[in-house]
Every structure is written in C-alpha cells, then in structure tokens.
Amino acid sequence: MTLAALVKEYKSSIKSRDTEEKLDLVLYRPLGFIIAKISHILGLTPTMLSIAGVISGLGAAWFYLDVNNTSSLVVASLLFILSGIFDSSDGQLARISGQSTRLGMILDGICDSLVMILVYIAASLPFIQHYGWPFIFFTLGALFLHSSQSSLLDFYHREYLYFGYGKTENDAYWNPTIKEARTGISQSSRPIETLFRKLHFNWVREQQILTTRDNEARFSMRKILLGPDEQKKDQLKQTYRKHNLALLTFWRLLGPNFHIIMMIIFIFLHRFDLYLLLVDYIALNLVIIVAGKIQKRQDDKMLRILGLKAV
Numbered sequence: 282m283t284l285a286a287l288v289k290e291y292k293s294s295i296k297s298r299d300t301e302e303k304l305d306l307v308l309y310r311p312l313g314f315i316i317a318k319i320s321h322i323l324g325l326t327p328t329m330l331s332i333a334g335v336i337s338g339l340g341a342a343w344f345y346l347d348v349n350n351t352s353s354l355v356v357a358s359l360l361f362i363l364s365g366i367f368d369s370s371d372g373q374l375a376r377i378s379g380q381s382t383r384l385g386m387i388l389d390g391i392c393d394s395l396v397m398i399l400v401y402i403a404a405s406l407p408f409i410q411h412y413g414w415p416f417i418f419f420t421l422g423a424l425f426l427h428s429s430q431s432s433l434l435d436f437y438h439r440e441y442l443y444f445g446y447g448k449t450e451n452d453a454y455w456n457p458t459i460k461e462a463r464t465g466i467s468q469s470s471r472p473i474e475t476l477f478r479k480l481h482f483n484w485v486r487e488q489q490i491l492t493t494r495d496n497e498a499r500f501s502m503r504k505i506l507l508g509p510d511e512q513k514k515d516q517l518k519q520t521y522r523k524h525n526l527a528l529l530t531f532w533r534l535l536g537p538n539f540h541i542i543m544m545i546i547f548i549f550l551h552r553f554d555l556y557l558l559l560v561d562y563i564a565l566n567l568v569i570i571v572a573g574k575i576q577k578r579q580d581d582k583m584l585r586i587l588g589l590k591a592v
Contacts, residue, residue, distance in 0.1 A: 294373035297446055299526055300438050304538050305369070308362075313369030320374050327371040327378075331392040334367030338396030342403035345548060358545045364396050365537060390435070391480055393537065397427060400544065404553040412554070419554075423561040429487045430535040430565050436488040437525070437532045437576075440499075445522040447514060449506050458496050459489050491569065493577040501589045517587060524583040531572040535565055 291314050295301060301310065320330060337360050344357035371389055405420040412419075436456055443454040457465065462478070462485040469475040489496075505517050533539070540560070547556035584590035 290377060294376050296372075296438075296442055296448075299445070299522070300441055300529065302533055302536070302538050309366055309369040310373070312366045313373050316366065316370035317374035317377055320370065321378055325374070327375040327389075330367050330371035330374055331389055334364045334371065335392050335395055337361075337364035337367060338399050341396075342399035345400060345403040346406065348404075348407050348548075348551065351549075354549055358548075361396075361400060361541060361545065365541065368393055368396075368537075390484065391477060393431075394428065397537075397540075398424060401427075404544070404548050405557075407551075408554045416554075419557065423557040426561045426566065427540065428484070429491060430561075430569065431537065431540075432484050432487040433491045433569060434532050434535040435484075436492055437529065440494070441521070441525055441529065444502055444506065445518055445525060447506055447518050449503075455503070456488060456499075457485055459486055462486075491573075493573050494580055498580070498584055498589060502587070505587075520583055520586055524579045528572065528576055528579060531568060531575070534568050 291311075294314055294317060295310055298306070316330065341357045341360035341364060344353045344360065347353035347357075368389065401420060401424050405416065409416045409420070439454045439456050442448045443456070448454045459482075462482045466475060466478045466482060469478050502517060502521075505513050508514070543556060543560050544553070547553050547560075581590065
C-alpha cells in the first residue's frame with residue numbers, strides 16, 4: 282500500500298475533522314488507526330477492541346486504588362488514556378473493514394460508560410472512607426450527570442454528521458426518538474441485543490430530555506436529506522454546518538477528553554471530591570445551560586433560512 286493510499290484510508294477512518302478535537306487528531310486517532318490496521322490484518326473485530334478498552338479501564342481503576350503511590354497513579358493514567366485509544370480504534374476498524382453498525386455503536390458507548398464507572402468508583406473509595414456512606418450518593422449523582430453530559434455531546438455530534446454531512450446510510454448516525462428506541466427494543470432478535478438496546482434507551486432518554494432541538498424539525502430536515510432534490514440537500518448541509526460548527530467547541534467540553542484530563546489532574550492532587558463538585562456538578566451543567574440557549578437561537582435561525590419554521 283502506498284503512502285497516499287494509507288493517508289486516504291486514515292482520513293476515511295475519521296468521522297469528520299469538524300467533530301474531532303485537537304487531542305483526538307494528534308493522539309487518539311493516529312494511534313487508534315495503527316491499532317485498527319494491525320487488528321484488521323490479524324482478523325480482529327471492533328468488539329474485541331471495545332473489550333480491550335474495558336480491560337485497560339479495569340487496569341486503570343485497579344492502579345487508582347493505590348492512591349498514595351505516584352507510580353501507580355502514573356500507570357493508572359496511562360491505562361486510562363490507552364482505554365481511550367482503544368475506544369477510538371474500534372470505530373476506526375469498523376469503518377476500515379466496513380463493519381460499522383448501529384448495534385456496534387451502542388456496544389461502544391456501553392463499554393465507554395463501563396470504563397468511567399470503574400474509574401469513578403476507584404477514585405471515590407478514599408473519600409467514601411473519609412466522608413462516610415453519604416459520599417456514595419454524591420458519587421452516583423456525579424456519574425449520572427457525567428452520563429447526561431456525555432449523551433448530549435454525542436447527540437450533537439451525530440446531528441452534525443447526519444445533517445451537516447448527510448451521513449444517512451443505514452441511519453447509523455440518526456439520533457432516535459424515545460419512541461424509536463423503544464421500538465428497537467421490541468424488535469431485537471437476541472437477548473444480548475435486547476440488553477444493549479435497553480441500556481441505550483436510557484441514553485436516548487437523557488438526550489431527548491436535555492436537547493432543545495425539536496423532533497418535528499429534525500424529521501423535516503431528515504425528509505429533505507432522504508428526498509430526491511439534491512439542491513435542497515446541499516443547502517441543508519451547508520446551512521447546518523454554518524450554524525452549528527462554532528457551537529461544537531462548547532459541546533466538546535462535555536466529552537471524554539475534558540473529563541479525562543480533569544479527572545487525572547484532580548486524582549493527582551488527591552482531591553477527586555472537588556472534581557465531582559466543581560466539574561460534574563457545577564461547571565459542565567453551566568455549559569449545558571449556556572450552550573443550550575445559544576443552540577436554540579441558532580436552530581431557530583437555521584430553520585427560518587431553510588423555510589421549515591415561520592419567521
């Protein structure tokens with residue numbers, strides 16, 4: 282394979298540069314691509330890489346238990362980052378090998394959540410011993426908020442790929458409504474698929490509660506993308522990108538990169554309790570409120586331009 286072909290394949294393994302953070306482009310995606318290429322040669326599947334990410338996360342949680350040993354914290358943090366690299370590589374392998382499916386995306390999200398739960402538990406244990414059992418509920422509340430924040434970023438990333446780039450194939454990037462997610466559960470043919478879809482249902486419900494975007498407007502835009510008028514499709518995609526690209530910067534604060542960086546910093550400072558309070562409970566909820574209001578105004582402008590909402 283030539284260098285040009287390799288570069289082209291690498292670019293095809295990335296969803297879009299608009300939805301990638303700088304840290305993703307300089308660390309997670311390049312290393313993830315290397316792992317994905319090797320895995321493709323070895324005949325590994327995206328699911329195997331997702332499981333490898335969970336194992337790395339389990340190792341990170343184990344070493345984070347040794348909170349007073351700096352060496353253990355360094356190893357734990359490296360394993361935590363490695364888990365993120367595997368999280369990137371499973372999706373890249375799916376796109377390289379043509380194995381990308383909605384169920385695979387659901388499994389990927391479940392594995393990501395499991396890693397975060399493991400690390401949260403490990404980092405919170407010293408404070409449970411210090412503050413007593415009420416701190417358990419404080420941690421569970423932060424985990425719930427973390428999940429909600431991550432689900433909202435995932436929602437707007439998928440919206441951007443679907444409406445901004447027209448990635449409508451197999452509805453892989455379509456954000457289902459609560460009704461559609463519930464229907465998916467009833468249509469599952471295997472017990473494991475039913476379990477995954479039930480877990481994903483809670484994720485969808487969080488998204489639908491938090492987003493300011495109206496489903497009626499989403500269905501109207503979807504109708505254009507799936508219709509025959511190429512000119513209207515291009516207008517929709519260009520208009521969507523114009524009114525949503527800048528906002529992705531704010532929504533990315535809710536994502537794993539910011540969470541992981543702040544978690545590692547506060548763990549090294551031996552103040553994970555302050556991380557839960559200052560980041561999960563206060564800062565990122567303020568981001569949701571402010572960015573949500575801006576998003577609503579931008580959506581109204583966009584829909585008026587597209588003729589989907591009365592002026």
